[in-house]
Amino acid sequence: QVQLQESGPGLVKPSETLSLTCTVSEGSIRNHYWSWIRQPPGKGLEWIGNMYYSGTTISNPSLKSRVTISVDTSKNQFSLKLSSMTAADTAVYYCATGRGWYYFDYWGQGTLVTVSS
Amino acid sequence: DIVMTQSPATLSVSPGERATLSCRPSQTVGSNLAWYQQKPGQAPRLLIYDASTRATGVPDRFSGSGSGTEFTLTISSLLSEDFAVYYCQQYNKWPRTFGQGTKVEIK
Numbered sequence: 001q002v003q004l005q006e007s008g009p010g011l012v013k014p015s016e017t018l019s020l021t022c023t024v025s026e027g028s029i030r031n032h033y034w035s036w037i038r039q040p041p042g043k044g045l046e047w048i049g050n051m052y053y054s055g056t057t058i059s060n061p062s063l064k065s066r067v068t069i070s071v072d073t074s075k076n077q078f079s080l081k082l083s084s085m086t087a088a089d090t091a092v093y094y095c096a097t098g099r100g101w102y103y104f105d106y107w108g109q110g111t112l113v114t115v116s117s
Numbered sequence: 118d119i120v121m122t123q124s125p126a127t128l129s130v131s132p133g134e135r136a137t138l139s140c141r142p143s144q145t146v147g148s149n150l151a152w153y154q155q156k157p158g159q160a161p162r163l164l165i166y167d168a169s170t171r172a173t174g175v176p177d178r179f180s181g182s183g184s185g186t187e188f189t190l191t192i193s194s195l196l197s198e199d200f201a202v203y204y205c206q207q208y209n210k211w212p213r214t215f216g217q218g219t220k221v222e223i224k
Binding site (some may be wrong): 044045046047050058060061062094096098099101102103104105107108109110 | 151
């Protein structure tokens with residue numbers, strides 16, 4: 001079954017841009033839908049955005065134009081960039097995949113990102 | 118956005134007992150609802166999709182029901198490994214939204 005692994009910095013300064021990568025193994029990034037979801041410490045889950053391997057993306061309007069999701073099929077990876085980070089963006093960030101644009105049946109282990117100067 | 122309201126926030130149950138969790142979307146989502154289980158320090162695990170279909174490998178003590186604006190996750194006889202936080206999620210409209218979670222704890 002597909003396995004996902006997030007990677008990126010654990011600490012980001014306020015106003016900077018977060019860059020995370022999700023590496024897909026035991027499966028191809030092609031012909032699947034990929035997602036980013038986050039969870040502030042002790043809180044619930046927030047959907048960030050979805051993309052199809054061809055490049056079609058959709059993201060949460062609450063994050064406005066701060067979100068960029070992209071794919072690198074040659075590396076079997078997809079990425080998240082979140083600009084203008086603030087303390088409110090401190091969270092565990094998960095990459096995930098699922099059936100179409102709908103629910104999420106495989107998740108990475110998550111990576112904690114802290115926003116602090 | 119569709120607001121997902123889960124109740125109760127915390128459910129205290131003894132092992133072997135039945136647990137019933139509720140999820141109520143602020144508007145109809147048809148049957149486009151999933152349930153997840155999350156244990157401390159772990160990623161969520163998909164349990165149920167399409168309101169009532171168990172995901173691969175999910176024990177049959179987990180069952181989902183409902184449609185529209187009222188959904189239920191039932192755990193028929195709780196085992197020790199079932200004590201966790203449970204989330205519902207709608208995928209009827211964008212943005213995808215989750216409930217705030219129900220924590221099932223040992224009584």
